[in-house]
Amino acid sequence: MYLNEFLMLAAVIFCLGVYGVLARKNAVLVLMSIELMLNAVNINLIAFGAFRDNVIGQVFALFVITIAAAEVGVGLAIVLLIFRNRADIDLDELDLMKG
Amino acid sequence: MLRNAWLIPLIPALAFFVILFFGKRLPRKGSEVGIGALTIAFVLALICAGQWIGKETPREAAHAHHTWFTFGGTDFGFGIHVDGLTVMMLVVVTFISLMVHVYSTGYMHGDRRYTYFFAALSLFTAAMLLLVVSDNTLQLMIGWELVGLCSFMLIGHWWEEGVNSGAAIKAFITTRTGDVGLMLGIITLFFAAGRNFDIEHLNHAALTGEIGHGTLLVGAALLFLGVMGKSAQFPLHVWLPDAMAGPTPVSALIHAATMVVAGVYLVARVYGPFFVGFSIDAGGINVVALIGAITVIIAAALAFVQDDVKKVLAYSTISQLGYMVMALGVGAWGAGIFHLFTHAFFKALLFLGSGSLIHAVHSNNMSEMGGLRKKMPTTFWTFIVGSVALAGIFPLAGFWSKDEILLGASKNGYPLMLVVGLIGAFMTAAYMTRACYLIFAGEYRGHAHPHESPPSMAWPLRILAVPAVLAGLLNAPGIGLFNKWVEFDIPGVQPFLHEHDFNYGLAGLSLLVALAGIGAASAYYFRGAFNGISDRIPILKTGERILVNKYYLDDLFLAIIRGIQYPVAKAAYWVNQNVIDGVVNGMGKGAQAGAYLVYDVIDQRVIDGAVNGAGLSAEEGGSILRNVQSGRVQQYAAMLFGAAAVLAVGLVFLT
Numbered sequence: 001m002y003l004n005e006f007l008m009l010a011a012v013i014f015c016l017g018v019y020g021v022l023a024r025k026n027a028v029l030v031l032m033s034i035e036l037m038l039n040a041v042n043i044n045l046i047a048f049g050a051f052r053d054n055v056i057g058q059v060f061a062l063f064v065i066t067i068a069a070a071e072v073g074v075g076l077a078i079v080l081l082i083f084r085n086r087a088d089i090d091l092d093e094l095d096l097m098k099g
Numbered sequence: 100m101l102r103n104a105w106l107i108p109l110i111p112a113l114a115f116f117v118i119l120f121f122g123k124r125l126p127r128k129g130s131e132v133g134i135g136a137l138t139i140a141f142v143l144a145l146i147c148a149g150q151w152i153g154k155e156t157p158r159e160a161a162h163a164h165h166t167w168f169t170f171g172g173t174d175f176g177f178g179i180h181v182d183g184l185t186v187m188m189l190v191v192v193t194f195i196s197l198m199v200h201v202y203s204t205g206y207m208h209g210d211r212r213y214t215y216f217f218a219a220l221s222l223f224t225a226a227m228l229l230l231v232v233s234d235n236t237l238q239l240m241i242g243w244e245l246v247g248l249c250s251f252m253l254i255g256h257w258w259e260e261g262v263n264s265g266a267a268i269k270a271f272i273t274t275r276t277g278d279v280g281l282m283l284g285i286i287t288l289f290f291a292a293g294r295n296f297d298i299e300h301l302n303h304a305a306l307t308g309e310i311g312h313g314t315l316l317v318g319a320a321l322l323f324l325g326v327m328g329k330s331a332q333f334p335l336h337v338w339l340p341d342a343m344a345g346p347t348p349v350s351a352l353i354h355a356a357t358m359v360v361a362g363v364y365l366v367a368r369v370y371g372p373f374f375v376g377f378s379i380d381a382g383g384i385n386v387v388a389l390i391g392a393i394t395v396i397i398a399a400a401l402a403f404v405q406d407d408v409k410k411v412l413a414y415s416t417i418s419q420l421g422y423m424v425m426a427l428g429v430g431a432w433g434a435g436i437f438h439l440f441t442h443a444f445f446k447a448l449l450f451l452g453s454g455s456l457i458h459a460v461h462s463n464n465m466s467e468m469g470g471l472r473k474k475m476p477t478t479f480w481t482f483i484v485g486s487v488a489l490a491g492i493f494p495l496a497g498f499w500s501k502d503e504i505l506l507g508a509s510k511n512g513y514p515l516m517l518v519v520g521l522i523g524a525f526m527t528a529a530y531m532t533r534a535c536y537l538i539f540a541g542e543y544r545g546h547a548h549p550h551e552s553p554p555s556m557a558w559p560l561r562i563l564a565v566p567a568v569l570a571g572l573l574n575a576p577g578i579g580l581f582n583k584w585v586e587f588d589i590p591g592v593q594p595f596l597h598e599h600d601f602n603y604g605l606a607g608l609s610l611l612v613a614l615a616g617i618g619a620a621s622a623y624y625f626r627g628a629f630n631g632i633s634d635r636i637p638i639l640k641t642g643e644r645i646l647v648n649k650y651y652l653d654d655l656f657l658a659i660i661r662g663i664q665y666p667v668a669k670a671a672y673w674v675n676q677n678v679i680d681g682v683v684n685g686m687g688k689g690a691q692a693g694a695y696l697v698y699d700v701i702d703q704r705v706i707d708g709a710v711n712g713a714g715l716s717a718e719e720g721g722s723i724l725r726n727v728q729s730g731r732v733q734q735y736a737a738m739l740f741g742a743a744a745v746l747a748v749g750l751v752f753l754t
Binding site: 018021022023030055058091092094095096097098 | 167170728729730731732733736737740
């Protein structure tokens with residue numbers, strides 16, 4: 001069981017996700033990057049689950065997938081409403097909450 | 100091959116993903132993937148059937164099981180259980196699905212969501228096959244729900260029109276009502292069988308008396324709720340006619356030949372709890388047979404007043420499903436399954452034929468058809484073959500299977516069901532005669548220019564006409580192969596179902612009844628006898644009005660919901676106005692008086708001083724901190740990740 005390879009892969013995907021969240025302007029791409037991060041976590045969970053030879057990792061991964069689906073549902077709904085109101089989903093322009 | 104039967108559901112499932120992701124870029128928009136996958140699956144199913152027939156008797160079911168995980172001693176996993184019933188269903192489902200795929204290339208030509216349609220068809224086929232091969236109730240339920248989902252997607256295929264999406268939602272919710280029962284039933288039987296999902300184990304435990312009779316009755320009754328929803332049994336049949344809003348190939352595949360028989364298949368597969376729980380061998384009457392019998396009659400009666408040709412066929416389907424459920428209810432297991440087998444062919448044929456008609460005249464209504472015999476010869480003779488097979492005329496498919504059900508009812512001690520079956524046979528023959536008369540006889544009454552359908556639609560009709568004629572002969576006296584191939588056999592349990600020899604007297608009687616049905620309907624329509632009879636005799640007029648309104652069942656369901664909701668809401672309003680408001684008003688007045696006192700003494704002097712001081716300091720602090728609140732999500736995210744990184748570094752160094 002080569003655990004390190006999986007962890008490296010997950011770390012790379014996670015970093016790509018972080019980069020996407022921080023650097024992308026398009027809200028949809030940011031949401032997709034969040035998915036990348038969640039899936040990196042999933043890879044970790046399943047890799048550890050397989051390494052330790054039990055099913056808990058898979059169960060957690062299933063929960064993460066469920067939550068991710070709900071999150072993306074809410075997120076896309078918000079993006080859609082923003083787009084309807086402003087005809088634009090550039091995150092840099094969205095500073096209505098500026099203090 | 101039998102052990103590798105899991106390939107058969109897997110291939111259409113893969114086809115679903117291929118069509119979904121690459122379909123639009125393919126030269127024929129994904130239809131070739133679906134047809135190719137179904138051809139492979141059909142060939143594999145035929146190989147399975149050949150191997151099953153070639154096995155030495157007694158044939159043993161093939162098993163394969165992969166455990167996903169074990170939790171508290173319970174095995175969760177995927178598995179297959181292949182016996183005669185499974186093999187038969189595999190062949191029927193893949194064959195009908197292949198025909199429907201080919202037909203759809205013509206019928207759906209130029210549709211907006213052509214690729215999507217084929218993807219959903221593939222997913223549906225995969226789900227149905229998954230349901231059929233499963234060896235445990237959990238996997239069966241996954242297939243069952245996927246099938247329901249695909250049905251929803253395909254009924255609402257043209258969702259831009261509100262009627263269609265409404266019909267899809269109605270179908271989904273009505274079947275879901277039954278599925279609550281299904282889920283509870285599976286849970287009940289799971290615990291009853293000693294925390295085990297395995298179906299063969301469950302049947303064995305039920306038939307050897309390991310599970311108490313009461314538990315089995317509860318479990319089987321709950322499962323039967325699911326069956327009533329999925330197989331459109333009275334009173335949950337209301338969704339099936341509305342489901343005709345979907346494209347016609349979907350009606351043929353899902354709402355006639357495969358999905359709606361999932362309920363019948365479930366009863367047949369989990370027959371042990373039903374047989375023992377409902378005391379089917381005792382004879383007389385039981386819930387399963389009774390529901391089936393009611394469904395036979397009421398649906399057949401409704402088929403007389405429909406103008407939409409697809410709704411005639413829909414009610415006919417409900418009625419025939421009633422026959423199957425009734426057969427299982429009277430202990431005629433083989434007869435019920437045999438009827439499922441023959442019905443799949445001729446009902447798919449009839450639906451595809453009606454699709455061909457609709458394609459030609461651009462209307463579902465029979466009042467806008469008529470005189471199509473000359474204009475559409477292929478559709479005409481295949482539709483007639485299907486109708487005659489459905490009516491149960493010797494020697495076509497429906498005759499043999501319907502006769503076996505009647506035979507089972509009479510020999511197993513269910514005289515009432517025998518009478519119902521005969522009345523149903525009369526009505527079936529009569530309403531199909533009516534439909535054929537309105538469609539093909541007389542003059543054309545519509546405004547389009549009807550023409551024969553393209554070869555991609557005509558060939559499936561011709562091919563399906565062959566089994567519609569011949570399928571019944573498998574169980575003809577002297578041949579009797581079907582009952583040998585498909586048996587209910589649990590290792591370690593003595594055979595308890597009785598197959599009866601062909602009875603010429605009863606067969607002759609059912610044939611006579613069917614001919615009488617055709618004769619009566621012909622006399623009414625071709626000769627004009629009894630014309631206007633329902634206008635002259637008041638009781639018939641009332642009957643017609645009840646039928647046109649579908650027994651007011653839809654109204655009844657709404658009335659029940661309103662009847663409960665309205666008084667509850669009214670009572671709640673009264674309590675609200677008189678009790679709660681009084682209390683609230685009294686408290687309000689008391690509180691007001693107290694509040695004035697507090698205001699003058701404490702608020703103005705003590706609190707305001709403190710608040711103003713706090714406010715000033717907060718304002719100062721806030722104006723410093725507001726720079727952090729830039730309103731930019733990504734800046735927040737950067738802070739979050741930065742803080743997390745700092746914490747992580749701290750964690751690494753500290754430990």
